[in-house]
Amino acid sequence: MKRCDVNRCHVKKKTGWFIVGGLLVALLLAGFVSNFASADPDGLDSAALEGCTVDDGGNITGGTCIAQGGKDHELLDSPLADYGLRGIDNAFLSTGLSGVLGVLLTFGIGGGIFWLARRGKHAAPSADENADVAENVEPSVHAESR
Amino acid sequence: MHIPDGFINASTSLGAGAVAAGGLGVSLRRTAQTLEDKQAPLAGLVAAYIFAVQMLNFPVAAGTSGHLLGAVLAAVLVGPWAGVICVAVVLLVQGLLFADGGLTALGLNITNMALIGTAAGYLMVVLLLRVLPRTNTGLAVTAFVAALVGVLAASMGFVAEFALGGAVDLGNSISILAGTMAGTHLFIGIGEGLITAVTVLAVARTRPDLVYALRKLPAKTPAKLVVPAGGVT
Numbered sequence: 001m002k003r004c005d006v007n008r009c010h011v012k013k014k015t016g017w018f019i020v021g022g023l024l025v026a027l028l029l030a031g032f033v034s035n036f037a038s039a040d041p042d043g044l045d046s047a048a049l050e051g052c053t054v055d056d057g058g059n060i061t062g063g064t065c066i067a068q069g070g071k072d073h074e075l076l077d078s079p080l081a082d083y084g085l086r087g088i089d090n091a092f093l094s095t096g097l098s099g100v101l102g103v104l105l106t107f108g109i110g111g112g113i114f115w116l117a118r119r120g121k122h123a124a125p126s127a128d129e130n131a132d133v134a135e136n137v138e139p140s141v142h143a144e145s146r
Numbered sequence: 147m148h149i150p151d152g153f154i155n156a157s158t159s160l161g162a163g164a165v166a167a168g169g170l171g172v173s174l175r176r177t178a179q180t181l182e183d184k185q186a187p188l189a190g191l192v193a194a195y196i197f198a199v200q201m202l203n204f205p206v207a208a209g210t211s212g213h214l215l216g217a218v219l220a221a222v223l224v225g226p227w228a229g230v231i232c233v234a235v236v237l238l239v240q241g242l243l244f245a246d247g248g249l250t251a252l253g254l255n256i257t258n259m260a261l262i263g264t265a266a267g268y269l270m271v272v273l274l275l276r277v278l279p280r281t282n283t284g285l286a287v288t289a290f291v292a293a294l295v296g297v298l299a300a301s302m303g304f305v306a307e308f309a310l311g312g313a314v315d316l317g318n319s320i321s322i323l324a325g326t327m328a329g330t331h332l333f334i335g336i337g338e339g340l341i342t343a344v345t346v347l348a349v350a351r352t353r354p355d356l357v358y359a360l361r362k363l364p365a366k367t368p369a370k371l372v373v374p375a376g377g378v379t
Contacts, residue, residue: 015184018353022191030198038203038211043330044147044304046210050326051316066323069313071152073245081245083201099201102239106197110235111190114228117178118186 030099035092147300149255151248158311163253169261170234176227188356189224193232204337212334215300217263218293219342223349225358226268233260258303267296275363282347289346290339297335301327
């Protein structure tokens with residue numbers, strides 16, 4: 001760890017633990033706390049309903065409003081549609097599991113994109129003769145690109 | 147603030163799609179150029195955290211809720227370019243897997259929440275960190291105000307898009323829509339500001355080296371504030 005300064009280092013153990021801790025917080029929020037979220041329409045959906053009358057089931061019964069233009073989502077039969085896991089009847093479990101899957105998928109896809117972007121950066125100096133050792137002597141490669 | 151399919155007509159959605167694609171392209175290139183090694187997994191974590199907190203709708207008025215957008219949170223922690231990608235990844239996952247946010251509206255949603263929210267919010271971060279003291283309070287106030295501004299700006303993005311290509315003719319009540327959107331999103335923005343400030347502070351207190359805005363936006367006049375030889379720090 002002592003060979004790493006603030007900007008020039010691969011994921012240190014400490015940062016690794018920070019990531020793990022952050023993921024646990026996210027999993028707790030999406031997997032458990034999400035069940036206590038408000039089910040009311042959000043600011044945009046609520047503005048979209050302005051001018052219409054709505055029954056208890058949320059269906060528009062009259063008037064003129066933005067929401068009348070709304071269409072069903074194309075992927076409404078996706079196994080995770082509307083933050084529930086299809087096949088799980090328990091609503092609490094269904095929401096929580098969909099949240100856990102969403103956090104892991106987002107971390108995987110997001111992390112993958114950033115990893116690829118970083119690889120692109122590493123590939124840039126590979127035109128010179130240091131290319132072969134770039135993988136092993138990463139700090140020096142980083143120093144060049146800075 | 148996810149726009150469903152059908153609210154905005156096809157040509158406006160397509161236009162926003164082009165804006166979103168261009169913005170994402172620039173952001174990806176800048177991210178590849180500037181992202182630091184240890185920021186890569188952190189940026190993935192920020193996206194995952196935003197996904198989680200976006201599930202947590204909080205009530206803001208009778209029958210209306212709101213949730214975090216996360217643009218300013220991401221921009222402060224991993225920088226505006228990587229931040230745009232974080233929010234866009236969340237919107238992609240939500241639209242493609244969770245049926246949240248229409249697929250034809252994906253460009254509109256990325257434009258509003260990722261691009262406009264980040265641009266307006268990060269501008270506030272840059273301005274406020276210049277004038278506010280580099281303390282926890284200064285950082286928290288910066289995060290709060292910038293997040294609030296980012297949400298309001300993103301909500302006005304929808305108003306502009308509806309004015310350009312709303313699918314339902316509301317007569318001439320765009321200004322009423324703007325007022326409604328601004329009113330509710332002022333309160334949603336306060337929630338956004340609180341969540342953003344708490345999260346940024348939590349990271350800044352444990353790992354200040356991981357906060358992009360603190361590293362990249364140096365205090366403008368440190369010499370005036372810090373007595374060089376003094377022990378008053």
